[in-house]
C-alpha cells in the first residue's frame with residue numbers, strides 16, 4: 069500500500085507537489101510520450117503501424133549493443149568494444165556460411181562464442197593486469213576491427229563474392245539465417261522480438277536473480293561486496309563475458325539483416341548505444357544501469373531520429389538533439405544523487 | 408543568563424518518513440566544552456548539520472551573542488566561525504589528494520589569491536599543523552593510504568587550525584587510540600583556553616565526564632534537557648538518554664565451553680601479521696586486545712582471506728582451511744564484521760534490505776531467483792534484532808544515522824550460519840543501550856556453540872565480554888590471558904610492549 073503511495077503521490081514534506089520527484093521517476097517516459105505526441109501531430113503519417121515497426125526495427129541493433137554495454141556498467145565498468153565485437157561477429161557469421169560452408173547453426177553459435185571470448189580477454193586485462201576499463205576496451209575495439217579487416221581480404225563478405233585465387237565464394241548465406249534479420253511474424257520484424265526477448269531476459273537476470281544482485285553490488289562498492297563474500301572478480305568477468313555475448317547476438321542479427329558481413333558494420337551504432345544505456349539510468353528513477361531503461365533509452369533516441377528525419381531536420385544537426393536528451397537524462401539522475 | 412555564546416531555538420527538521428528534530432533548543436556558552444548525547448538516530452548529527460549549514464529547509468532560529476544569524480549554506484556557517492568535523496570521515500576528505508592538500512583545502516578553495524599555488528608553503532603549513540597535533544604523518548602521502556584513525560586526526564587538524572569560534576566534533580574519538588584520544592583532549596583544552604566553544608559528541612560517556620562542563624541530551628529528535636556534568640553520573644545520564652534504566656552493560660552469558668573449533672598455527676601474512684598462534688573453543692568469546700595499529704585488523708582480515716597469507720596453518724573444525732578470498736572463507740564457515748563500515752561494511756547507496764541479506768542471499772532464493780517476500784522478512788527480522796532505527800526496510804543505508812549504519816554492517820553477519828565469527832570493533836559509534844543488545848546477540852552465538860573472536864581497542868569490552876584474551880603488539884601475540892584473572896593495567900602493559908622479559 070505504502071509502495072503504491074510512493075509511486076503515485078509526489079508531495080514533499082510540506083505537502084506541496086514535488087515536481088522534481090515526479091520528473092526523476094517519469095521524466096524520460098514523459099519526454100518519450102511528448103515526442104510521440106508531437107511527431108504524430110506535426111508529421112503526416114508518422115504514427116502508423118508501418119512507421120512504428122520501422123522505428124523499432126532500426127532501434128533493435130542499437131538496443132542490443134546498449135544492453136551489452138549495460139552489463140559492463142552494472143559492475144561499474146565500461147565496454148567500448150561492444151560495437152566492434154558486434155561487427156566482428158557479423159563477419160564471422162558470414163564467413164561460416166559463405167566461405168567455410170558450415171551449417172547455419174554455427175553462424176549463430178560461433179560468433180557468440182567469439183564474443184564471449186573477447187569479453188574474457190577484456191576482463192583478464194582489466195582484472196589481472198589492472199588496466200582501466202575504458203582503455204582496455206578501447207584498445208580491444210581497435211584490435212578486433214583491425215583483425216577483421218586483415219583476415220577477410222576486403223571490406224565485406226557476401227554471396228558470390230569474387231575470391232582472390234579466382235572464382236567466386238563457394239557457400240551461400242542460408243535463407244533461414246537471413247530470416248532472423250529480414251522476416252516478419254504477425255507483420256512484426258523478427259529483430260524486434262529478439263530485442264524484446266533479450267531485454268526481458270537481461271531485466272530478469274539483473275533484478276530477480278542473485279547473480280544480478282551480486283553484479284550490482286560489485287559495481288556499488290567492490291570492497292564491501294568482496295568482504296560480504298561475493299567473488300567480485302568472477303562477477304566482473306561474468307559482466308564482460310555477457311557483454312561480449314550479447315554484442316555478438318547484435319552482430320548476428322545485423323549480418324542477417326544486411327545479408328552480408330561487413331567490416332565495422334556496427335561501428336556507427338556505438339555512440340547511440342552509449343547514449344541509450346546512460347539515458348536508461350534515469351528511467352523510473354533507477355539511478356543505475358538497467359535493461360528496461362536501456363530499452364526505453366534506445367527507443368527514445370530512435371523515435372527522435374526518425375521523427376527529425378521525417379521533418380527533414382538536417383542529418384548533421386540530429387546529434388544536437390541526441391546530446392541534449394542525454395544531458396537531460398543524466399542531469400535527472402545525477403542531480404538526484406547529489407541531493 | 409550569560410549572553411555570550413550560541414543559541415539554537417525551536418529547531419525542527421523533517422526527512423521523508425522521519426521527524427529527525429522536533430523543536431529542539433540548544434545552547435553553548437563561550438569557551439565551554441559542551442557534550443551532545445543521545446541514542447543512535449536521536450538527531451545529534453542532524454542538529455549539528457543544521458548549525459553548519461548542510462540542511463536548509465529547517466524551522467527555528469539561531470543566535471550568536473543574542474544576534475540572530477542566518478545560516479543557509481556551509482559558507483555562512485564558516486563566516487560565523489562555526490567549524491565542524493563530520494562523523495563520516497571519508498565523506499569529508501578527498502582520497503586521491505595528499506594529506507597536505509586536504510589540510511589546506513579551505514585555503515586552496517577560499518583564501519588563495521591568484522592562480523598559482525605555492526606548493527612549498529602548502530607543505531610547510533600542513534606539516535606544522537601535523538606537528539602541533541603531535542602527529543607523525545607524511546603530508547605527501549595520499550589520504551587513501553591512511554588508516555581510519557589517521558584520517559580522523561587529519562580532519563581534526565584541518566578544523567582546529569581554522570579560525571573557529573565554535574568547533575563541532577561529531578564522534579571524533581570512535582576510531583582513535585587511547586593516546587590519540589588523550590592528545591585530542593589536550594588540543595580541546597588548548598582551543599578552549601583561547602575562548603573557543605567546543606561541541607563534543609560521543610557514545611563513550613567516560614570521555615564526556617572527563618572533558619565536558621555541560622551535557623545536552625536528545626531522545627527521538629526531542630530535547631530531554633541540559634545538565635551540569637558535576638551534578639550527574641554516568642547512570643543518571645544513561646537513564647535520561649534511553650528513557651529507561653540500563654540493567655547491565657555486559658549481560659552475563661553462561662555457556663559451557665567445549666573443545667577447540669578453530670586453531671591458528673604460526674600464521675604470517677600481509678599487513679605485518681607475524682607468527683600468530685591462537686585458538687578458539689566452541690562457545691567461547693576470545694578477545695583480541697591491543698592498541699590501534701597493533702595488527703588486530705590485519706589479523707582478522709588475513710584469517711578471512713581478504714589479504715594474502717605467507718605461511719602458517721588454520722584449522723577449522725578439524726579441517727585445514729586456507730581461504731584465498733572472502734568468498735572462500737564464507738564457504739569454510741567464517742564471518743567477518745570489518746572495521747570501516749562505510750568502505751567495507753555496507754553499500755551505502757543500497758537499502759537496508761539489500762545490505763542485510765547480502766552474505767546470506769542464497770537462503771532467500773529458489774534456484775537463482777530471489778524471493779522478495781523472504782528478503783523482506785529477513786530484513787525486518789534483522790532490523791528488529793539489532794535495533795535499527797529506520798522508517799522502513801527499503802530505506803537507503805546512506806540515510807541512516809552513523810550508529811544505525813554500523814548495526815546494518817553487524818546485522819548482516821549475525822544471521823549467517825558461520826561457525827566462527829570475527830568481529831573488528833563492531834560497536835564503534837553504537838550507543839550504550841544498543842551495545843548491551845549487541846553483546847546479548849553475541850552471547851546468543853556462543854550459546855549455539857559458535858566461536859567468537861572479538862577484536863577491540865577498548866579494554867572495558869575485553870574485560871566485560873570475553874572469556875579469554877590475546878593481547879597483540881606489533882603484529883604478533885604478546886600475551887594470552889584469562890579474562891577473569893586480568894585487569895586493565897595488565898592489558899595496557901602487554902599492549903604497549905611491556906612485560907616480555909619476565
Ligand SMILES: Nc1ncnc2c1ncn2[C@@H]1O[C@H](COP(=O)(O)OP(=O)(O)OP(=O)(O)O)[C@@H](O)[C@H]1O
Pocket residue numbers: 422423425426427445446447448449450451452453454494796797805806807808809810811836838
Ligand atoms: N539524509 C537523511 N535522509 C533521511 N533520514 C535521515 C537522513 N539523515 C538522518 N536521517 C534520520 O534522522 C534521524 C537522526 O539522525 P542523526 O544522524 O542525526 O542521528 P545521530 O543522533 O547522529 O545518531 P548516531 O549516534 O547513530 O550518529 C535518524 O532516524 C536518521 O535515520
Ligand SMILES: [Mg+2]
Pocket residue numbers: 451452453494577808809810
Ligand atoms: Mg551521528
